[in-house]
Amino acid sequence: MLDYLESLPSQVRDAFLIGSSTPFPKKFHSQIKRIIYCGMGGSGISGDLLKVFFDQTSDKSWTVLRDYRLPSWVDSSTLVVLSSYSGNTLEMKSIFREAVRRGVPLIAQTSGGWIAQACHKNRFVQLALPAGFPPRCAVGYLTFSLLAYFVNAGWIRIELKDWEEAFDAVEKFPRGEAKKLAEKFSGKNIRFYGGGFLEPVALRWKTQFAENAKTLTGYGSIPEIFHHEVEGWHAPSAMIKKSIGVFFVDSDEPDWLVRKRKVAMNWMKKSGADSISIQAKGHGILAKIISLIMLGDWTSYEMALLNKEDPLSIKVIERIKAAEKTA
Amino acid sequence: MLDYLESLPSQVRDAFLIGSSTPFPKKFHSQIKRIIYCGMGGSGISGDLLKVFFDQTSDKSWTVLRDYRLPSWVDSSTLVVLSSYSGNTLEMKSIFREAVRRGVPLIAQTSGGWIAQACHKNRFVQLALPAGFPPRCAVGYLTFSLLAYFVNAGWIRIELKDWEEAFDAVEKFPRGEAKKLAEKFSGKNIRFYGGGFLEPVALRWKTQFAENAKTLTGYGSIPEIFHHEVEGWHAPSAMIKKSIGVFFVDSDEPDWLVRKRKVAMNWMKKSGADSISIQAKGHGILAKIISLIMLGDWTSYEMALLNKEDPLSIKVIERIKAAEKTA
Structure with missing residues (x-):
């Protein structure tokens, strides 16, 4: 891997x-x-x-x-x-x-x-x-x-400069940051949230945590989650206390979105859950996207090691694929 | 409500x-x-x-x-x-x-x-x-x-007959079935799965469980989940043992899809989780969809009662909405 x-x-x-x-x-x-x-x-x-x-x-x-x-x-x-x-x-x-x-x-x-x-x-x-x-x-x-x-x-x-920024961004592997995040996420019920160009980032983290770390997580898009999912951070209480909301954020967001997110994160904390925000790095959206995708790939890898899972194994997917053929 | x-x-x-x-x-x-x-x-x-x-x-x-x-x-x-x-x-x-x-x-x-x-x-x-x-x-x-x-x-x-079937389908409130499902779901980490015309049904159940029952659940589309999410049903182990996969199914599905789902459900059971399938009722897809939406609305209501939550309250959403205005 x-x-x-x-x-x-x-x-x-x-x-x-x-x-x-x-x-x-x-x-x-x-x-x-x-x-x-x-x-x-x-x-x-x-x-x-x-x-x-x-x-x-x-x-x-x-x-x-x-x-x-x-x-x-x-x-x-x-x-x-x-x-x-x-x-x-x-x-x-x-x-x-x-x-x-x-x-x-x-x-x-x-x-x-x-x-x-x-x-x-x-x-x-x-x-x-x-x-x-x-x-x-x-x-x-x-x-x-x-x-x-x-x-x-x-x-x-x-733009050419955005390509170049993205090519540069993928040169620095974020292993240290990934390891710290995996330790923070360990044993938790994780929900990834991102809006606009960060929505596919949230989806990618969810699918990589499933395939690499064998960990079930959730994901949602912003601002859509502010219309229903936020109410769900209350029950079952034992699960909520072990949950963490992970918000992918961008410095170019409008102020009202930032204010709404703060209220949501405060509510999560009040319910006994944890929440963090992860900032997109760079200027162009291509670099912002690919560097967060890379961070997610590395974090899911570190999470697999913590979980003592083989990040490359996909035995369930393979068993399901084998069911395509009739006996 | x-x-x-x-x-x-x-x-x-x-x-x-x-x-x-x-x-x-x-x-x-x-x-x-x-x-x-x-x-x-x-x-x-x-x-x-x-x-x-x-x-x-x-x-x-x-x-x-x-x-x-x-x-x-x-x-x-x-x-x-x-x-x-x-x-x-x-x-x-x-x-x-x-x-x-x-x-x-x-x-x-x-x-x-x-x-x-x-x-x-x-x-x-x-x-x-x-x-x-x-x-x-x-x-x-x-x-x-x-x-x-x-x-x-x-x-x-x-078709006219499909409208009529849908009008009839919503006349019978599924309170008994909803109550039984809510009891089965109580205290669990719930994931709703549906494919094709049942995908929006799975999404609706998730959003209704959040808003009415204040319960955080997950959802995914079929067959997409067979390509990543199924691997996630392994960690964290304590959460998986309290998880239940809920599959919305239709009698018109192709055989290969049915076989794949069975393998996935067996894997969930092997991981210590539970799984059930809920069959769409009716002939036309309009009746199938609306009767499952209705069942989800009622089940989320019964779940709210079990959780001792007010199904009508949406105080978190309202607080977030209030943040639209600057102080």
Whole structure:
């Protein structure tokens, strides 16, 4: 796992080249109005991160789907972006077949498997990623290849200085900070909260704590949690006293949001729970996002060590995957 | 709270009339390709339920936004559907102002407040709902008015027999079943799981347990949880032994999904946790959804009684709302 964690700097640089050099069909510029990104688990996080940049800078809508069937509104003006690192995800094979049957445009990001072959056969563009990583550890490849691909196409905007800041940010591994956080979280019921471009960060921490540290956590988006979830920090009392709310925060937030968060954190403390905020570092949102993703990956790794769990083992996921085939 | 729960049958019938009789601007038919629904908390659940019907039967895309800013891709071909039961939600006032500033089409559902006035002033269509309910208790008004409105416009399809089945389904209050479930859930760390049209059901149970029973729970979508969350059912061990996985299931699921769920439930039991499945009742998905929403509302109410909490009190939410104004 350490090797994978330490591969992030080379991943993001390689991925930038892969994304920038993969051909972009010119007809897409006038044809495509909507994009539906499809991906599961570790392969799916790049969709949430791309959504941030489409929502902030694009005239094309970006929808994330974690399912095995396409919505009825997917048509020739909708691009299916299919993400399956292994190339063998059941849900994504199902989506691929449906897209072909319905004749809708598709591109895929994968390192091989059934989907790479099917792309070749159907002459679909493939963002070809290096193989050999667990999907969740290929987050640099998955995210930065798609970002570079769509920046290159002119569909989203990322400034050169923001790329450079992100490349620099992933060079410094946050092992010390991660270890301290894991110790603080140990034995706790953890809830991760983030808003706007920090919402996918909160989701990533939750999924990494599950897969790496074998720890069940929760996550929610801000300001949505201020409309229901905050009331839940009261029962069952024994669990609340062992709970911790983790808020990902950004220095550019409006004042009213900061004030609301303070009230929520005070309530958690009054209920006997703990709460902390973790500040996004950097200027551009790309660096802010990737450095917090990296911190979460390292913290979930340190948490696995504390829990005496093997961070690489995914035996439950594998057992469930084996159930795809009938006996 | 009992009065509100028992108002559901009259809510869905009134809402059907409201939705069917609210004028639909003809120009929308050719103009609109994408819909972005905006709503927070109790007012926002209708967006997730409408999404089910748009994804299954429409050629227009439906996106749910729980935030205070519109994505950059919202344009004149995008209809903003704004949901704020009170008409005074900060985030929705912000969205409304941005929509006006950017000149994008908008309709709103509200019972009054700032947004009703602003709709009148700007000549936007308003789905006018009866006032006097806590937003989460107006789920019948919020959901069925929008469903009827868009069925009437021909943008989504619901068969007459499916409406009738849903109207019948809400007549029988599931108090006995709710009480038994609340007793089973008492003192537990609860995780609600549902896939496809049952995903918003799982989300609704989570938010209702927070607001009514003051209980923190988790939720996840199927099959996505089979790619990470299932691994988390291991640590911290003391919490897992007090956890219960609640699976909302439908008789029309494919076999592979049923097999995967069984493996996941077995793993939960092996980890010392509990798990149950709750079957959707009925033939059409509208009846299946609304009867499970009703069961969740009643179960969260019974849970509040068990927890000796006032299901109507939302003092934390109110304190956070008060922080909108500077001192």
